[in-house]
Amino acid sequence: MELVEGTVIAMHGPLVRVQVGDETLVVASRRRLNWEGGTPAAARLVVGDGVSVEMQGEEGVIVAVHARCSCLLRQAPGKNRAQVLAANVDQALLVFAAREPKAKQGLLDRFLVACRLAGIEAVITINKVDQGCEELEAWLPVYEELGHTVLRVSARTGWGLGAVKRLLEGRTTLFCGPSGAGKSSLLNAVYPGFQLKVGTLSESTGKGRHTTTVAELMPLPYGGFVVDTPGLREFGLWEPTRLELEEAFPEIASRAAECRFPDCSHRHEPDCVVREAVEAGIIDSGRYTSFMKILEETADG
Ligand SMILES: Nc1nc2c(ncn2[C@@H]2O[C@H](COP(=O)(O)OP(=O)(O)OP(=O)(O)O)[C@@H](O)[C@H]2O)c(=O)[nH]1
Numbered sequence: 693m694e695l696v697e698g699t700v701i702a703m704h705g706p707l708v709r710v711q712v713g714d715e716t717l718v719v720a721s722r723r724r725l726n727w728e729g730g731t732p733a734a735a736r737l738v739v740g741d742g743v744s745v746e747m748q749g750e751e752g753v754i755v756a757v758h759a760r761c762s763c764l765l766r767q768a769p770g771k772n773r774a775q776v777l778a779a780n781v782d783q784a785l786l787v788f789a790a791r792e793p794k795a796k797q798g799l800l801d802r803f804l805v806a807c808r809l810a811g812i813e814a815v816i817t818i819n820k821v822d823q824g825c826e827e828l829e830a831w832l833p834v835y836e837e838l839g840h841t842v843l844r845v846s847a848r849t850g851w852g853l854g855a856v857k858r859l860l861e862g863r864t865t866l867f868c869g870p871s872g873a874g875k876s877s878l879l880n881a882v883y884p885g886f887q888l889k890v891g892t893l894s895e896s897t898g899k900g901r902h903t904t905t906v907a908e909l910m911p912l913p914y915g916g917f918v919v920d921t922p923g924l925r926e927f928g929l930w931e932p933t934r935l936e937l938e939e940a941f942p943e944i945a946s947r948a949a950e951c952r953f954p955d956c957s958h959r960h961e962p963d964c965v966v967r968e969a970v971e972a973g974i975i976d977s978g979r980y981t982s983f984m985k986i987l988e989e990t991a992d993g
């Protein structure tokens with residue numbers, strides 16, 4: 693029996709694909725895993741996890757999971773538990789389309805909060821700029837003012853891909869965003885060797901068809917790793933506290949102290965400085981809507 697170290701590159705039901713050195717193995721997982729960092733909120737193996745595999749001849753079984761450096765969480769859709777999207781990534785490229793499928797600011801704001809909670813750098817990436825992005829430009833600069841990096845790219849024409857490549861080099865990057873935004877297309881554009889399957893948009897809804905079905909960790913030829921993920925329909929945040937939310941919406945939190953009532957809900961109270969700033973266009977109304985919606989879902993909101 694021999695113990696080897698590897699990284700989970702994909703999950704296939706009960707089987708796990710693990711990279712061990714130059715080799716890719718398909719192995720099973722022990723039911724009772726040794727979580728070296730302590731059992732996490734979502735005690736399931738995910739792409740990016742570092743694991744110890746017990747080998748007996750050709751057969752391998754994962755016995756231990758190393759402590760995670762980072763883990764991007766969301767609420768599992770329709771369930772009251774956390775779901776890890778990927779472990780040990782350094783940054784996330786939040787990919788949205790310039791026109792279709794229509795970018796939802798609410799989804800972007802949720803991604804940004806989740807990345808912040810996970811300590812992962814978030815890079816807003818607007819793909820398909822070859823189709824024009826007048827509508828998005830109404831609110832994109834808000835994010836640049838907040839200090840986020842916003843990339844405007846086109847997988848089709850190659851516009852802006854140099855900046856993407858530079859960001860990816862030597863790091864582990866998660867590509868996430870709605871179906872049809874062009875995550876797989878972008879990855880193929882930065883490295884054609886991936887040969888990822890790309891889907892079309894539905895003619896009736898303008899949405900993607902969930903072409904990518906499993907998250908996969910892939911090495912880049914110039915150093916670094918990327919994770920392509922299936923498109924996300926929704927993004928429930930996993931138990932953010934009110935304080936964490938306020939930190940994620942600093943332009944709102946910094947004004948809240950000046951409201952007349954210290955416990956102002958920023959909904960209907962008189963002399964609410966937050967609402968005044970929204971009405972005056974100083975706080976972006978989309979950001980305000982996101983903040984209020986997420987706050988409603990938090991236990992102490
Ligand atoms: N015009 C234009 N179309 C693009 C661009 N990038 C991708 N597309 C198209 O967008 C559609 C969806 O692309 P995918 O790469 O499959 O999108 P995805 O985000 O990986 O989608 P899922 O795997 O379903 O989550 C395809 O028809 C692509 O050809 C671009 O830069 N410009």
Ligand SMILES: [Mg+2]
Pocket residue numbers: 875876877889890903904920921922923
């Ligand atoms: Mg895809």
Ligand SMILES: [Zn+2]
Pocket residue numbers: 948951952956957958959961963964965966967
């Ligand atoms: Zn207020």
